[in-house]
Amino acid sequence: AFDAQQRTAARLSHADQARLILDTGRHGVLCTFGSFGAWKGFPVGTVVEYAMDESGRPVFAFSSLSSHTPDIKADPRCSLTVTAPGYQGMSDARVTLTGTMSLLEDSDIADAKQVFLKKNPGSFWVDFGDFSWFRMETIVTGRLVGGFGRIKQISAEEYLSTGQDPVAGFAQPIASHMNADHADSIVAMVKHYVGIAVQEAKIEGLDRLGLDLQCQSGGKSFSCRLPFIRPAEGRKDVKDVIVEMTRTASAAS
Known part of the structure; x- marks a missing residue:
């Protein structure tokens, strides 16, 4: 009876749930293609801070000293994986957003910084001179794993049609x-x-x-x-x- 009740329980759509997880989080694993050394050509994952803008695109502040910064400049293809709040294991939800990263234009930095610091108020280092602002500008696809048996690939159109959950x-x-x-x-x-x-x-x-x-x-x-x-x-x-x-x-x- 419990399993049947859970299967029919009201839930967000896959795209809305993916957007909610990304909106709620502030840390994720960014995967890039290594551009130098032993990592060259291999996928490399690093834990990063991020924030979501109103359109649902993640915004980042990266140091020139971070290994993923030259990776992105050499090949902008990347993915961001974020787990749901309270994540404990494979039965809990997580989402991967895949796209290409762009260095922000000067005219977009103020808005991006405001969004980022609202989510990450302690990140004073973004004002250091070696930091630059990036955004996953082009969304290619998303993948939601909402727990066992709840797996869905989400098109860019589906994802970008979502909005912020009102609560x-x-x-x-x-x-x-x-x-x-x-x-x-x-x-x-x-x-x-x-x-x-x-x-x-x-x-x-x-x-x-x-x-x-x-x-x-x-x-x-x-x-x-x-x-x-x-x-x-x-x-x-x-x-x-x-x-x-x-x-x-x-x-x-």
Whole structure:
């Protein structure tokens, strides 16, 4: 019954989920083609900071000392892989965005810097003289692995037609508050709306259609999707929906 419920639980489209993971993250693995030394011609992965602009293109600040900077200048083809919040293993979601990188024009740097520092406020080093600004300008394709059996290649057109999820910007504060102060309410909602009893349930992520949970029951840990009773289109909507669901679950227990 649980598996059947999870298969039909309301979720974002593959493209929207990929965009949400990228919007929510701030670190990923950038893969380039090595341009020198023993790495020349081989794919090379490095962990980088990034931020997403409004169009869904990742923006980066790279030092000339970083190995991936000359790689990109020699061959702009690259990919960025990002895991979903709370990623623990192969049953959790991750997305790879593939495209070509471009050095930003001077006229675009101010906007890119603002977006980047909003996501990465401690990255003061972007003002050092050896840093330059880049963006994955051309998106070629995306690949979402949403867990076991949920794998989808996403076309550039599908991906670029997405927008920012209306609740993504404050998902983390809401999740942190619920996990810290209302853990019992999350457990009660799982029992009432999903139909299973769990010892623990933690919000790992949320979007306009529902909550992504990590649950504990009988010594086992597993992921669980808890759909909202209606879509949430803003911060107040999320609060109202969660309050209504917790009250209903509490009254039914």
